[in-house]
Amino acid sequence: MSQSPATPLAPVVQVPVVPLLQLGTWVVFFGLLAMLAIFFVSADQGAISLPAGNAVHEWVHDARHLLGYPCH
C-alpha cells in the first residue's frame, strides 16, 4: 500500500487471489451438491421423480411455488 510508491506499474501483490485450479475442484464438488439440492426443491416429483411418490414434492411444495420454479 503506502510503502511501495516506487513500483506503480508492478502487479498489486497486496491483493490475494484464490488459485483457479484449487478453486475448480471445489466448484465441481459443491456445484454437484448444489444442483442436487436445487433439483429436489425445484423439480423432483414434478417432471422427473427420484424417488417415486410425492413426498418430496408435497413437503417443499410451497417453496417451489414461491421461489418461482415451475409446478404442476
Place this chain on the structure above:
Amino acid sequence: MSTARGDRSVPGQLSPAAFLVRGLAVGLAAGLIAFVVAFAFGEPYVDDAIALEEAAAAQAPADHAAPADHGEPADHGEPADEEPADESGMVEISRENQKSWGLLTGTLAVGAALGGLAALAAAAVIGRLGSLSARGSTALVALIGFVAVALVPFTKYPATPPAVGSGDTIGGRTASYFALLLVSVLAAIAVVVLADRLRTRVDGWTAAFLGAGAYLAIVTVTAMLLPTVNEVGDFPADTLWYFRRSSLLTLTALWATIGVGLTVLIGRLHDRAAADLVRRELAASL
C-alpha cells in the same frame, strides 16, 4: 517482492473452503429471511389460490378433465376423505406443515446452495476484475446472480400459484425454465470473462456496459425462441399479481441477504489475508 508473489495463494486464510463456509452460512441466513418474507407476504396468496382450486374442483367433482385437477392425488394436502392416498408412495402433508416446515426446508436448501455457489464465484473473480475491491467484486457477483438466476427466468416464466399450471405440461415447462436458466447463467459467466478481456482496449465502465448489453441480447433472443406458457385461464388477475409480487420479493430478499452477508464476511476475510500479505512482504524486505 518475488516472495510475496509466490505466496499469492496464501494457504489457509484465502482458501476456497474459507469462501464456501461463509457462503453456506450466509446462504442459510438468506434462506431463513426468504422463508420469513415468503411466509408473511406469499402464503396468504398460496392459500387463496388453493381455496380457488378446491372451489373449482368441488364444482366439477366427477370431471377429471377440469382445469383445476392436476391428476395428482393428495395434492396440496387436501383432506384425506376427499382424495384418499393410494399405496404408491403418495402421502398427505397438511397445509400447516407445507407453509411452515416444508417452506423453510425449501428456502434453506436453495439458500445454502446459492450462497455457496455465489461465494465460490466471488472467490473466482476477487483480485481479477481490474481495480474492483474484494467487496465490490462480491457485491457484483450477488447482483449478477440475482439477475441471471432469479430475475431473467422470472421475466419469461414468472412464478405461478397453485391452480395455475397444468400437470400435463409440467415436463415442457420445467425443460423451458431450466433451459433459460442455464443459458442465462452461462451467458452471465461468459460476458464477465469477455468484459474482463475488453478492459485492455476500453475503460472499465465501457467494458461493463458492453458486457451487460451482450448478456441482455443473449437472454432476450433465447427467451424469444423458447415457448410461451399461458395457463392462467380465468384465475383472478389480482391474486396472480400479488402472488408473483410476493414471489419476486422472496427471491429479492434471498439474493439481497446473500449479497450483503457475503460482502461483509468475504470483505473481512480478504482484509485479513491482505494484511497478512503486507506483513509477509514487509518481513521479506527486512
